[in-house]
């Protein structure tokens with residue numbers, strides 16, 4: 001299933017994204033209830049996908065991020081973050097950084113260099129802590145696409161990453177949550193990032209240093225994850241800057257594309 005959160009007129013709700021078998025056109029079938037509470041029903045209402053505004057598919061209490069999870073990216077980042085470590089590097093983005101799959105990324109005036117980081121994102125299904133590797137599949141609701149936007153100069157200057165990673169709009173997410181993928185399938189997806197149509201990142205989730213069960217087991221060894229919380233799994237090589245006016249698109253195979261223009265606040 002592909003579960004989107006969307007706005008249409010004055011209403012915000014969840015819907016299943018489906019393709020009409022006759023016309024090939026995509027539409028959203030409105031759901032009642034909340035998908036993470038498991039009480040969803042189709043209302044019978046539907047709208048063309050192109051007629052609704054897609055929102056971030058979840059509102060997480062926190063976004064937990066893994067750094068340095070692709071060997072080729074670790075190599076390119078050595079000067080900023082040091083060598084890779086045995087345990088996954090974990091940091092947070094505030095919930096207020098989350099924005100929709102087609103919303104603008106606001107370029108802060110305090111940064112000279114804002115970078116994209118295309119990432120596979122995991123959406124958590126239920127409250128969980130101390131999850132052993134073999135039970136990780138039970139706590140995953142689905143997968144989506146995210147951009148871990150980073151003010152690279154501030155990351156370097158501040159030594160820790162809260163400001164660099166935490167600006168409003170620095171976590172575009174979507175276009176919807178895809179359910180039904182096994183962990184094995186999620187760990188073998190192509191991930192590409194383009195800037196104004198030019199390819200900048202071209203990786204595969206099979207290149208993870210720390211796999212999905214390892215990442216979730218590690219995070220929940222010290223932090224409770226709640227339904228709708230999102231885990232970003234790290235970015236492949238090819239990170240680089242985006243300027244005001246440019247459009248950055250992240251695509252993960254089978255999950256879709258998010259596309260965000262970088263704008264100034266004024």
Ligand code: MG
Pocket residue numbers: 065066067117119148232234235
């Ligand atoms: Mg990242």
